[in-house]
Amino acid sequence: MCKKSIVFLRSNPVDPDSRVEKEVNSLLKAGHRITILAWDREKTYSPAANRIKLENGSADIVRIGIAAEFGGGIKKNAVPLLRFQCFLYKWLVNNSSEYDVIHACDFDTAFAGSRAAKRCKKKLVYDIFDYYVDSFNVPGIFRGVIEGMDHKIINSADAVIICNEQRREQIRGTAPHELTVIHNSPAKTDLHRVSVPDSSVKIAYVGILQETRFLKEIAETVSQRSDCELHIGGFGMLDEYFKEMSEHYENIIYYGRLKYSDTLKLEAECDIMTAVYDPRIRNHYYAASNKFYEALMLGKPIIMAKNTGMSDIVEKYDIGVCMEYTKEGFSGALDELIGRRNEWTGISERMKRLYESSYSWETMEKRLVCLYDKM
Numbered sequence: 241m242c243k244k245s246i247v248f249l250r251s252n253p254v255d256p257d258s259r260v261e262k263e264v265n266s267l268l269k270a271g272h273r274i275t276i277l278a279w280d281r282e283k284t285y286s287p288a289a290n291r292i293k294l295e296n297g298s299a300d301i302v303r304i305g306i307a308a309e310f311g312g313g314i315k316k317n318a319v320p321l322l323r324f325q326c327f328l329y330k331w332l333v334n335n336s337s338e339y340d341v342i343h344a345c346d347f348d349t350a351f352a353g354s355r356a357a358k359r360c361k362k363k364l365v366y367d368i369f370d371y372y373v374d375s376f377n378v379p380g381i382f383r384g385v386i387e388g389m390d391h392k393i394i395n396s397a398d399a400v401i402i403c404n405e406q407r408r409e410q411i412r413g414t415a416p417h418e419l420t421v422i423h424n425s426p427a428k429t430d431l432h433r434v435s436v437p438d439s440s441v442k443i444a445y446v447g448i449l450q451e452t453r454f455l456k457e458i459a460e461t462v463s464q465r466s467d468c469e470l471h472i473g474g475f476g477m478l479d480e481y482f483k484e485m486s487e488h489y490e491n492i493i494y495y496g497r498l499k500y501s502d503t504l505k506l507e508a509e510c511d512i513m514t515a516v517y518d519p520r521i522r523n524h525y526y527a528a529s530n531k532f533y534e535a536l537m538l539g540k541p542i543i544m545a546k547n548t549g550m551s552d553i554v555e556k557y558d559i560g561v562c563m564e565y566t567k568e569g570f571s572g573a574l575d576e577l578i579g580r581r582n583e584w585t586g587i588s589e590r591m592k593r594l595y596e597s598s599y600s601w602e603t604m605e606k607r608l609v610c611l612y613d614k615m
Contacts, residue, residue: 242613243271243272243273244272244273244340244341244612244615245272245273245274245275245338245339245340245341246267246272246273246274246275246339246340246341246342246343246612247274247275247276247277247332247335247338247339247341247342247343248260248263248264248274248275248276248277248343248345249276249277249328249342249343249344249345249349249350249352249353250276250277250278250279250345250349251278251279251324251345251346251348251349252278252279252281253278253279253280253281253282253303254276254278254292254301254303255278255280255497256497256498256499256500256503258424258426258500258503258530259345259369259403259424259530260276260345261292261294261500262426262427262601262604263343263367263422263608264276264292264294264299265294265295265296265297265427266296266601266604266605266608266609267608267609267612268294268296268297268298268299269296269297269605270609270612272612274299274300275299275300275301275302275338275339276292276299276300276301276302277301277302277304277327277328277331277332277349278301278302278303278304279303279304279306279324280303280304280305280306281305281306281307281308281309281310281320282305282307283305283307284305284306284307285304285305286304286305287302287303287304287327287331288302288303288304288305289301289302290302290303302331304324304327306320306323306324306327307320308320308321309477310450310475310476310477315377315379321348324348325351325352326352328349328352328353328356329352329355329356332352332353332356332357332360332362333356333359333360336356336360336362339362340362340363341362341363341364341365341612341615342356342357342362342363342364342365343365343367344364344365344366344367345367345369346367346368346369346370346372347368347372347386347389347390347393348372350364350366350390350393350397351389351393353366354366354393354396354397358396363398363399363615364393364396364397364398364399365397365398365399365400365401365611365612365615366393366394366397366399366400366401367400367401368394368400368401368402368403368407368411369403370523371390371407371410371411371523371526372386372387372390373386373387373390374410374521374522374523374526375521375523391411391413391414394411394414394416395414395415395416395417397416397417398417398418398615399416399417399418399419399420399611399614399615400416400417400418400419400420401419401420401421401422401608401611402419402420402421402422403421403422403423403424403528404421404423404526404528404549404550405421406525406526406549407421407526407528409526410523410526418611418614420607420608420611421607422604422607422608423528423533423599423604424528424529424530424532424533425533425536425537425595425599425600425601425604426500426504426530426533426534426537426601427601427602427605428537428595428600428601428602429504429508429537431504431505431507431508431538440466440467440468440469440491441467441468441469441511441512441578441581442468442469442471442509442510442511442512443458443462443468443469443470443471443510443511443512443513443514443574444471444472444506444507444510444512444513444514444540445458445470445471445472445473445474445513445514445531446472446473446474446495446498446503446506446507447474447530447531448474448475448476449472449474449475449476449477449478449479449481449482450476450477450478451477451478452517452518452521452524453516453517453518454514454516454517454518454545454565454570455472455478455482456478456481457566457567457570458470458514458516458570459472459481459482459485459492460567461567461570461571461574462489462491462492463485463488463489463491463492465491465574466491467578468491468574468578469491469492469493470491470492470493471493471495471506471509471510472492472493472494472495473494473495473496473497473498473503473506474496474497474498475496475497479496482494503534504534504538507534507535507538507540508538510540511540511541511584512540512541512542512543512574512577513531513534513535513538513540513541513542513543514531514542514543514544515529515531515532515535515542515543515544515548515550516543516544516545516548516563516565516570517529517544517545517548517549518545518565519545519546519547519548519565520565524545524548524549525547525548525549526549527548527549527550528549528550529544529549529550532544532549532550532553532554533595533599535559535560535591536559536591536592536594536595536599537591537592537595537600538591539587539588539589539591539592540588540591541559541560541561541577541580541584541587541588541591542554542559542560542561543560543561543562543563543570543573543574543577544560544561544562544563545562545563545564545565545569546562546563546564546565553594557590557591557594558587558590559587559590559591559594560577560587561573561576561577
């Protein structure tokens with residue numbers, strides 16, 4: 241196997257970013273050298289080099305601070321996004337002797353990454369976490385143009401990664417040279433707490449704190465109940481909302497930003513997980529939620545919205561409840577799942593078997609390393 245120098249491109253600060261960290265960790269294990277270029281939107285500052293430590297080694301990370309509104313869409317963030325593209329392209333061209341492969345995560349890095357790859361004659365891996373025009377508030381006048389550019393990158397990349405089989409339909413009309421499915425599964429840990437609580441049921445969510453994940457509705461529902469607690473962490477536009485809720489309600493506990501290892505520890509200590517996304521957003525039909533895979537690995541019953549990514553798996557294997565996307569739907573799903581607490585041990589066992597047979601990170605890691613071996 242030829243060891244490669246790989247540069248990852250990501251439009252967040254990777255602090256944390258579970259998928260990037262897992263992929264980088266697996267490639268470090270295989271002996272590759274990694275650099276990450278990342279965008280910190282909290283404040284403006286010049287590119288700053290640092291090291292990110294992972295289980296299998298460490299990688300260089302260069303963060304640039306370009307202040308922007310997290311979740312603000314193209315209209316509000318057009319100028320910061322353009323500045324970030326310029327930074328990526330300039331860095332990749334100026335440091336072309338330092339890497340062999342560009343690993344671009346999503347269209348908002350692949351646009352600059354593909355042009356740098358072409359100019360510098362480098363390999364390009366296009367890793368599609370979320371299909372851009374279905375995920376963000378793209379004005380109608382630009383949708384066709386952006387999708388056309390996205391398809392062109394998909395067709396020209398040396399390899400394309402998608403995060404579940406359903407995404408094949410989402411990129412229909414393209415012809416990737418090499419297409420690999422790598423699910424968002426966590427690496428297996430020994431953090432397995434399978435117990436049925438006698439008192440308050442603990443509900444866990446750690447991730448992006450934004451409107452389309454039903455988080456306010458969950459918090460409002462839990463705040464009016466005495467039989468459960470909400471343990472919530474992460475970062476995003478709802479930071480202040482959850483800080484205030486945790487100050488007003490004893491059964492809402494807010495942790496703020498957590499390392500991924502601490503996220504899994506918290507989820508392991510809770511009883512139920514949620515991954516409730518708005519089914520009206522097209523990308524959510526194809527979503528490969530980290531929370532779904534984390535719940536599988538940990539053996540935690542999960543609540544999801546009907547007709548969102550992997551909800552069919554939840555129903556098929558009876559490993560949780562799929563709800564209507566309303567507060568009443570969530571309250572009913574919570575009642576149903578709590579009422580089945582004597583079945584949680586069996587549900588947990590089914591989830592762990594499903595993780596091992598179809599979604600383990602060990603399998604995903606082999607696919608990723610094999611993809612790089614073939615290049």
